[in-house]
Amino acid sequence: MSTNISTQTLQRLPLYLNFLKEKKKSKAVNISSSAIAEELGLVDIQVRKDLASVSNGGKPKVGYIIENLIIDIKIALGYDNTNDAVLIGAGNLGKALLSYEGFSEYGLNIVAAFDTNAGVINEIVNGKLILQVDKLKNLCQRMKIHIGIITVPAECAQSVCNMLVESGVVAIWNFAPTHLKAPENIMIKSENMAASLAVLSKHLTEKIFSDQEDNTDGNNDETR
Amino acid sequence: MSTNISTQTLQRLPLYLNFLKEKKKSKAVNISSSAIAEELGLVDIQVRKDLASVSNGGKPKVGYIIENLIIDIKIALGYDNTNDAVLIGAGNLGKALLSYEGFSEYGLNIVAAFDTNAGVINEIVNGKLILQVDKLKNLCQRMKIHIGIITVPAECAQSVCNMLVESGVVAIWNFAPTHLKAPENIMIKSENMAASLAVLSKHLTEKIFSDQEDNTDGNNDETR
DNA sequence: GGTATATCGATAAAAGAATATCGATATACC
């Protein structure tokens, strides 16, 4: 149980958490690293290493106690203390995020949404009110909001980002397909769909290429 | 110009591409690696290394020719040949993706959407028809679709995944917050929001913690 | 035309992650 969790491990933790919750539902009590690895398409050594950084261990011959592991991961991820957030851009994507019930599990609470389009102002989505964007700064400062979620088109993303920074937000979750600039001390995490797509289509190209080879010369190797 | 692009580089390429397109709009012709790095919050060495794997280079004292670089990156990312895809789950998120015009830039073409909810069947979003999900297999096979995009709730994601595999899809882009199992030769890329959120909230916690320290003992170090 | 310099690219070093090895140990089973 170390205090320093690597970024890669950190990003796998929610995966473990999700899986363990499912397991718990099916009344399982213990689980081994290799069983977890098997289910999640990882290898046991990696699972053990990841878990070593958040829990103080499993037992030989038994594995980990699911219940305890869930607690350990939740603590490591900070899901026990809730963060309030605002969302800007109540289009389809914005509404999708507003409607998603799962965020509370992750300690994220969207308190309100903002937009410029008069057509959606005062609409309520999943109990959350959509406000005129000029009320953003005031609300953020009053409620001491630290997280802003950007779901506006690329063209307006930078100006929204600037507004958020001015409003005292220090962490920004950006869904607009553009790079944002902000002061050094502001954390920006962009949900980079183009990057995902790049990975996906690269594999696809390789796969189709290797399948063609399979057909022509009978080579049966797998491209990974 | 190598043929082997690392995964990390691959994921940064769309970022460069986007930036270079912007630059081109503003009539710029050349650009240096350090200028790119500066704008995108990277370092020049990394930019040069990334670009070295797709282009055959810039010139001393001048930098790269923007126009050529754009072409090179597009080729590397395979944006010149279009991939057809289907989308399953026409909720808010699904509609957001259907409406997004940018995918064609990335060589992705969503040909149709599918859902089970009678309320949305036959609706047209951004020119794309929403069909009953039982028509999925037939359409995929007929049109030789290789990519499936999953935007259904977590509970149904696995069964949709299975259907896609049966229909001959080999690459799956999963937006449902759950881990999917599929045969080895199927490429699954999950858009992992929980992982992003984990990174974000970790930084946030560290930041708030370090700010408190700043206030109490005057320590002014930056946490990155 | 010659020289200074911005900028690149090749090679090397360092850091970070993933994987492998192997000994330790708690439980199950005889």
Place this chain on the structure above:
DNA sequence: GGTATATCGATATTCTTTTATCGATATACC
């Protein structure tokens, strides 16, 4: 109670990615 074994965890190795160093060169400027 003793022994075999499943499973973990510490340490070592390999692989990937990032960062550093430094020499090469094309252009700009004199």
